[in-house]
Amino acid sequence: MTEARPERADAARNRRAILRATEELLSRHRPEQISMEQIAAAAGVGKGTVFHRFGSRMGLMVALMQERAYALEEAVRTGPPPLGPGAPPDERLIAFVDAIVDVVGRNKGLLAALGHAASSAGRPDLKGHEGDDGDGHPLHRFWHGHISALITARRPDLDGDLLAHILLGSLQSEPVLRMLERGEAERLAGSLRALIAGMFAAPSGEPASGEPAGNSV
Structure with missing residues (x-):
């Protein structure tokens, strides 16, 4: 003892x-x-x-992703803005995507490996809790839920659930993984920021956030 x-x-x-x-x-x-x-x-x-x-090797990869992703989750929940609470949704989303790119960039291919394994049968260590609907690892579900919530908070007219899947799915594509292998994480982050800016732009005919609604010239 x-x-x-x-x-x-x-x-x-x-x-x-x-x-x-x-x-x-x-x-x-x-x-x-x-x-x-x-x-x-x-x-x-x-x-x-x-x-x-x-x-197993996959068990080790899951543990590493948990370690890094739980730290990111803690920063999102209790850390300072813009990653943590207190910043506008668009600033928080950009900070969060930047942080994800940093995690994935330092662990090349890890997110894709986890995503592939989560979709395979017989991988209980990558499933969520009992009764889960098969959306993969619970950490991945947290990332998706946070992105979806921020999109909905800023643009409730958009399909936040689907757009969150698209943003995360882009990090698992072969061209993106090859970019990360070449050390082009900042290029990826910059492109994702541009996508977010476009996604959060005011719909056609509506004033941008913070602008008064007035007669158009």
């Missing part, structure tokens, strides 16, 4: 080392190009330790 506490500390240290090593490898390679042996060597632990903690 007295030995349990240091064992937990060792396990936590190993977990952090494995996740750091995985993210470092993912900055240069796609998930399918990385072996558990490479991760163990980079983390300075035995291969058995990696398998014991995470079960």
Whole structure:
């Protein structure tokens, strides 16, 4: 019983080392190009330790995405604006998309790998809670729900649910993943900002946000 506490500390240290090593490898390679042996060597632990903690390569990828995405979720819920509460919906959405691009850019192909696995049968570690409708990992559902809510808050006339799927789906496409591999994350973020600006522009014939409605010339 007295030995349990240091064992937990060792396990936590190993977990952090494995996740750091995985993210470092993912900055240069796609998930399918990385072996558990490479991760163990980079983390300075035995291969058995990696398998014991995470079960499989996909289990490790899920854990890494959870680690990074939960930090982003916490910033959205309680952090300072514009990512956190207090900023207008368009500013919050741009900040959120920038943050997602940063996460995906540092973990190339990880979102696509999770999305593919979530749609495959027999992947209980990527499913949500019982009774879920099959929309994938709960973290992905949080991202989608947050984007959809911000779109609806700014433009209730739009289909926020579908547009959120389109924005997130764009991050899983092969051309976008190749851009990230070439280090073009800022190009991607800039294009997504342009899409958001266009999406939030006032409908034809209506004044833009903040402009008084008056006679058009």
